[in-house]
Amino acid sequence: MATDTMIQESRSSSYEEILNVLREADGDTLTTPEIEQALPIGIRATQKKVRELEEMGRLVLDREGNTNRWRLADTEPQKPVYHPAIADAKRKRAKAYELGDKAFIIGIGLGSAAGIVMAYHVFFLQIGADVPILSQPTLPFTASVFGLLASLFFVATFVAKTFGYVILRWQHRQINEDSLSR
CATH class of the missing domain: 1.10.10.10 (Winged helix-like DNA-binding domain superfamily/Winged helix DNA-binding domain)
Known part of the structure; x- marks a missing residue:
């Protein structure tokens, strides 16, 4: 029963x-x-x-x-009815997704910068042009740093989006387990 x-x-x-x-x-x-x-x-x-x-x-x-x-149906309440923990998880998910979106955009910018810096460096080396700022030996290092930072921001994007996905599902499971254990 x-x-x-x-x-x-x-x-x-x-x-x-x-x-x-x-x-x-x-x-x-x-x-x-x-x-x-x-x-x-x-x-x-x-x-x-x-x-x-x-x-x-x-x-x-x-x-x-x-x-x-x-x-x-017309007879149903039109406003959401939440367990307080679900409302909190939804707020956390929204913040995590927003953070992930920002990290993704920064990662794209840094990755693009790395590609542009390396492309110009290689292009001007190939044609033998002596453009002082683009022929410096530190330029490939700078591009590598941009690439590394871009990778870190992409990892941050993945972590934030995964957290946002998992937090709500985890909270639902906790509530269901709590209600079944009573």
């Missing part, structure tokens, strides 16, 4: 997670894969749960050609 209650609580939280994804869409319709991307469950589980929510009258299916799009 307790197991049935725990399973129902776990299902309910998954239903609320799906409903919150649609609530975050601010009235837009979403496809099942779009919903699944925001959840710590797979596409088949998402498909099953959105169909169950439709049967409960909590979701409405809008067909657009061959595409199924989901929206909240």
